[in-house]
Structures are given as C-alpha cells and as structure tokens.
Amino acid sequence: MQLTIDKKYQTYYPPKFQLLKWVGNKQNFAAQITSHFPAEYGKYYEPFLGSGAVIATLSPKSGLGSDIFRPLIEIWLMLKKNPDELTDWYAVRRNRIGPEKKEQVYENIKNSYNANPNGPDFLFLSRACYGGIVRFRKIDGFMSTPCGIHDPISVENFANRVNEWKIRLKNVDFLHADYKVAFSEAKSGDLIYCDPPYSFSQSILYGAQDFQLVQLLSEIDKAKSKGVKIALSIDGNKKSGDYICDIPIPKNLFKTEIFVNCGRSMLKRFQMEGKTLEREIVSDRLLLTY
Secondary structure, eight states: OEEEOSSSBEEEOOOSSOSSOOTTOOTTTHHHHHTTSBSOOSOEEESSOTTOHHHHHHOOSSEEEEESOHHHHHHHHHHHHOHHHHHHHHHHHHTTBTTBOHHHHHHHHHHHHHHSOOHHHHHHHHHHBGGGOOBBOTTTOOBOOOBOSSOOOOHHHHHHHHHHHHHHTTTEEEEEOOHHHHHHHOOTTOEEEEOOOOTTTOTTBTTTTTOOHHHHHHHHHHHHHTTOEEEEEEEOOSEETTEEOOOOOOTTSOSEEEEEEEEEOHHHHHHTTTOOOTTOEEEEEEEEOO
C-alpha cells in the first residue's frame, strides 16, 4: 500500500503485525525509514534481512532479501514456496503447549534446534523466546535465550500474518548468502538497504560476532561508484555502555544523515535483567548515499 506525496519520495505502510518476533525489529519505524527511499529505483536489495519489516513495508515490484543465517532464510523461502506449510511448521510446535507446559515445550524445541539448526524450530523459538532476542553462546554457538514470559501467538493469528506477508513479498526472492552477493549483483539505479548487526551493542546476537563494519563500508563505496543507491541503518549512539564507539565512516561516503528514535532497548532490558531503562533510549542513524 503506498501513497505518492511528491516526485522523489513515497509513503509506505508496514504490515499490521510482525511475522517474526525479533530484537532490533524495525516494524515500528519501517514507515519512517522507507519514507526516505527514492520513489524510483530498479531492483531492491536487503542483504541483512532479519525480520523483514522494511522489505515488507516497501513491498517492492522486484526485490531480493538475503541473509547469512540459514535457518532464517529457510523460513522466508517457505513463505514464498508454500505459506500453508510455514503455518504448519508453527502449528505443530505451538499446539504442544497445553498438553505440555510452555517452558518444557520451549526447552525441548531449543534442544532440537541446537542439535540441528533448522527453520521450523527457529520459527517457533523466535516467537516464544524472551523479547525475541536470538542470542548465541560464543563457546559453542548454541542458542541460549530463555523462554519468554508471554504466550506465543495462536496458530490462527500466525496464519493471518502469513497471509498478509505472502502478498506483500510476492515479488521478492530469497537467498542464503553473505551480504557481498547483493552488492556484487546490484546495478546502477538499484536500491540497497542495510540493517547490519551493531558491532558494539549486539555482539551476542547471531551474525554479529564475525561482522566487520569496515568491510561493509568498502562495499557501499564500490556500489555507490557504479550508481547504486544505498541506505544504511547504524547505531546512532556514540556510546555503548561505558565504551566510546568509534565508527569509521569515510568522509563524503554518505550525503544525508537522519536520526530515528527507536524507543527503549529490549536488548538492554535483557542484559540489565529488567532494571530501569529510563536512560537507555535507542537512536538509529539512517545514512543515505543520495
């Protein structure tokens, strides 16, 4: 759904509800982010797909969503290939709650996932874990997030979300790949939106351990030189805890800088074990090469 407001930009409306529960989810800010995307572009790329909130809000005529995390891409591929089966993945696991205690169901599925990482288990865990925080132990890579205090949404509710999201993403292909693949494929006039893990504040999250911002900035520079338009969401705070963040952004790489207030951090709440977050307002920077 979109409404033209001038010849350069458009207004886009996000899905009513998120498909995946996800820390750092841009669901509440996707309309603001996409309002700064050019109205005219070729193919849309989102190489750090995550929850897909931005790509679903944009609902591009031609798009590629990719991510290095295989279980996540298995979910998106199934949404594209067989949405009913995706709902069945969730139903088989969600319907165990009742006959079995929620916490026991969660732990059993988490153990199943850790023994063999896969999309079906990960789908349920993302909706049932604490705050949607997909946290991995550095020692062995196992998902370690405890069960959330909430009840996972009903199968009917999830099915309704699948129905909306499959329509919004009907023109999007999905690929399990490093972000550099999208940058190598993009051509002049195409648009890339990047929402990478924030190296300073999200080191416990999937993908953040090996991610190097300097390498991404180099790819952005190369893509910009061939006429690709790039938007980058990046941590807007200069501090992470007591550490001063030195984000090495080359001068003149980006033309526009916009600040997005993202509210209070669920990740901080997890790390601080529920202590007050009055001073933990998260601010993202949206950097544009155009």
